[in-house]
Amino acid sequence: MLHDDVADLSHIRPYKVTEARTKPTPVRWSFSDDTEEIFRFAIGELAKGGVALATLTEIRGGAARALGSHVAIAADGRFCGYVSGGCIEAAVASEALDALGEDQDREVRYGQGSPFFDIVLPCGGGITVAIHVLRDAKALSHVLSELGQRRCAGLRYTGSTEQLRMVEPPSKPGFVDGGFETVYRPRTRIVISGQSVEAERVASIADSAGYEVVAYTNREIELPVIDRYTAVVLLHHDLDAEQDVLHAALRSSAFYLGALGSTRTHRNRVDRLDSSGFTKAQTQRIKAPIGVFGPTRDANSLALSILADVAATRLSVYA
Incomplete structure (x- = not known):
């Protein structure tokens, strides 16, 4: 029997020391x-x-x-x-x-x-x-x-x-x-038609920006799919060379369609499209001269101008 002034502590379980969990550093x-x-x-x-x-x-x-x-x-x-x-x-x-x-x-x-x-x-x-x-x-x-x-x-x-x-x-x-x-929404696909230094610079910067880049340089191959999340960029110095892609883009749901050329060149382009049966509403979709600023005198500036226009248009359509 325990002495009267000695407390019975047998019922208390010993404290078990456990290692604290260390929170990782973000x-x-x-x-x-x-x-x-x-x-x-x-x-x-x-x-x-x-x-x-x-x-x-x-x-x-x-x-x-x-x-x-x-x-x-x-x-x-x-x-x-x-x-x-x-x-x-x-x-x-x-x-x-x-x-x-x-x-x-x-x-x-x-x-x-x-x-x-x-x-x-x-x-x-x-x-x-x-x-x-x-x-x-x-x-x-x-x-x-x-x-x-x-x-x-x-x-x-x-x-x-x-x-x-x-x-x-x-x-x-x-x-x-x-x-x-x-x-x-799907990432921006950018179809670039043209065989020029301008086309190369647009493709390079667009790829760096995370766009899905499709370079269409061979009229013998099948034209890539143009959906509503696709931008079509025509960088030809000849209206005949752009015709197939331009016609396909005008019939598509592409959110952006831009073409290289001066104001006078674009008037000629629209006249040709009118004679091919395209409506005014369709031809008004074409951004020409292409880009948000201009005129530009080097490929890098033109590429930046075009891609800024593509990005701004996508944001306005799919904000």
């Missing part, structure tokens, strides 16, 4: 903001140890990225993508790592209206980011498959149920009945 893996690359990264990391997908779901004031922009964050801290100009992605990744550790989605606000007073967006606005712990890759794989076949895809994220699923592509990103829907 590290940017890629500087790309390409959706397909971000999704491929997420799918690959899901099989290795877990991944979270952060989505820009609200903009208050100004913002550097569009609604629906993504960052994918791996369990080891590596991340790729953007939801801002680059100023808060590491903070988003840190929140995503906490979400992965808890296996629970979360929503975070930055900038205007945010509890993080030490994180200020340079634009002065504010954004909300939804962080989803990815459980399977079906939704992302669906998007990649559709884009690979040059079709639009749509995803819907519901925070209350922590679900990400495929839906019919919405007209634009935003909340619908409590869920955030995002639309994904």
Whole structure:
């Protein structure tokens, strides 16, 4: 029997010291903001140890990225993508790592209206980011498959149920009945017709910009598919040489059609098209002289002028 002034501690279990989990340091893996690359990264990391997908779901004031922009964050801290100009992605990744550790989605606000007073967006606005712990890759794989076949895809994220699923592509990103829907469109395909230094420079810069470049230089081969996400650029110094591609482009749903040549050359082009049965509405689709600034006197300036026009037109059509 124990002495009266000695407490019986036999019922208390000894404290077991465990090693605390070390949170990885967020590290940017890629500087790309390409959706397909971000999704491929997420799918690959899901099989290795877990991944979270952060989505820009609200903009208050100004913002550097569009609604629906993504960052994918791996369990080891590596991340790729953007939801801002680059100023808060590491903070988003840190929140995503906490979400992965808890296996629970979360929503975070930055900038205007945010509890993080030490994180200020340079634009002065504010954004909300939804962080989803990815459980399977079906939704992302669906998007990649559709884009690979040059079709639009749509995803819907519901925070209350922590679900990400495929839906019919919405007209634009935003909340619908409590869920955030995002639309994904095929990358810009640019068909370049011409055998010149100008054509080479346009192809080179377009490739660097991430466009799908198709150089059509041989009239003996089949003309590439021209869909509504295709820009057609005609860089010939001879109206006869451009005729086949020009006629095909005018009959297509291409979002952009531009042709090299002076104002006088373009009048001759339109006269020829009128005699071939094309309507005024069709010929008015042609941007000629091509580009947003001019006249240019070197191939590099012309290429930049053309591609700036292509990019601006795509944004105006598919904002």
